[in-house]
Amino acid sequence: MAPTAVIETMPSSPTPTQNPSQTQSVPYLFALHGKTIAITGGGRGLGMSLAFAVIEAGGHVACLDILPAPSEQEWASLQKLANVSNLTISYHQCDVTSEIETTNKLETIAQEATTKGAPFSGIVACAGIQQQVPALEYDAQDFERILRVNVTGSFLTAKRAARIFVDQKQGGSIVLIASMSGQIANRGLTCTAYNASKSAVHQMCRSVAQEWGTHGIRVNTLSPGQYIKTDMTNALLDANPEVEKIWMAGALLGRLGTPEDFKAPAVFLLSEGSSFMTGADLRVDGGHCASA
Numbered sequence: 001m002a003p004t005a006v007i008e009t010m011p012s013s014p015t016p017t018q019n020p021s022q023t024q025s026v027p028y029l030f031a032l033h034g035k036t037i038a039i040t041g042g043g044r045g046l047g048m049s050l051a052f053a054v055i056e057a058g059g060h061v062a063c064l065d066i067l068p069a070p071s072e073q074e075w076a077s078l079q080k081l082a083n084v085s086n087l088t089i090s091y092h093q094c095d096v097t098s099e100i101e102t103t104n105k106l107e108t109i110a111q112e113a114t115t116k117g118a119p120f121s122g123i124v125a126c127a128g129i130q131q132q133v134p135a136l137e138y139d140a141q142d143f144e145r146i147l148r149v150n151v152t153g154s155f156l157t158a159k160r161a162a163r164i165f166v167d168q169k170q171g172g173s174i175v176l177i178a179s180m181s182g183q184i185a186n187r188g189l190t191c192t193a194y195n196a197s198k199s200a201v202h203q204m205c206r207s208v209a210q211e212w213g214t215h216g217i218r219v220n221t222l223s224p225g226q227y228i229k230t231d232m233t234n235a236l237l238d239a240n241p242e243v244e245k246i247w248m249a250g251a252l253l254g255r256l257g258t259p260e261d262f263k264a265p266a267v268f269l270l271s272e273g274s275s276f277m278t279g280a281d282l283r284v285d286g287g288h289c290a291s292a
């Protein structure tokens, strides 16, 4: 189903060139006007929903994904929204585990962003993979594949974006999509490599935030939880349908998550509203981690 887009109710936010009192107003603090935001894993699922969020917040968006093309219906809907908002979207096939590909695609995105007068200012590293294998049977190659995409891929994405932000001398915001699984072991799932990879993303965030803060680059993790209904979790549920009952037992709000639940948190981390926040984790899990 295509993500829902809300355009009629968008506040008219001031542009960054307006006076200081306007630039401190809440609509401005939560806006992405005059910015280009890149999203890895933006071909479908959570990444695609976050692309809608960026457009709704007034930013231009560039999606990168290993898929040859984005999810057709959603992309058409995103294009329509961008057109009426006078914003641009672009799609770039890219394997985030390849440093050459990631470098080339992000350089292209940054150049195009500069040309259109909306500098590349933020990135969401959302590309990720999941796998369920009992730890006693986990094959080393499979384990390393999960780490390569979720950890090395997120690092290469962040590293190249940060290099561009340093060269542009305007700072930037990097949002690494981690997971509540980086902090807890999910009951009913055997996902050691995935959980370990997301823990590594949390620590990577703190490490690079510590190195890049003096360049005005903020790095934070957004940790979804309570299971978002996407292709990734649908595959887990198909293999193990009874797990949904276990998940619902920890659902303090009585429901699982949807990709839309992460739109406002992601925009907050990308926008000026979070300008004093770096090296932090924003966990959005429907209360799942709050109860044992």
Ligand SMILES: NC(=O)c1ccc[n+]([C@@H]2O[C@H](COP(=O)([O-])OP(=O)(O)OC[C@H]3O[C@@H](n4cnc5c(N)ncnc54)[C@H](O)[C@@H]3O)[C@@H](O)[C@H]2O)c1
Pocket: 040, 041, 042, 043, 044, 045, 046, 047, 064, 065, 066, 067, 094, 095, 096, 097, 125, 126, 127, 128, 129, 149, 153, 177, 178, 179, 180, 223, 224, 225, 226, 227, 228, 229, 230, 231, 232, 233
């Ligand atoms: N769905 C959940 O419940 C949940 C919970 C916590 C965290 N997350 C995280 O959210 C992110 C998005 O997950 P999703 O649920 O939308 O899953 P998804 O499988 O629908 O989307 C992941 C996207 O990443 C892309 N991708 C995979 N490997 C890639 C690579 N090497 N290079 C570039 N792109 C690649 C896929 O093609 C896909 O479009 C992941 O990082 C995931 O770990 C999801």
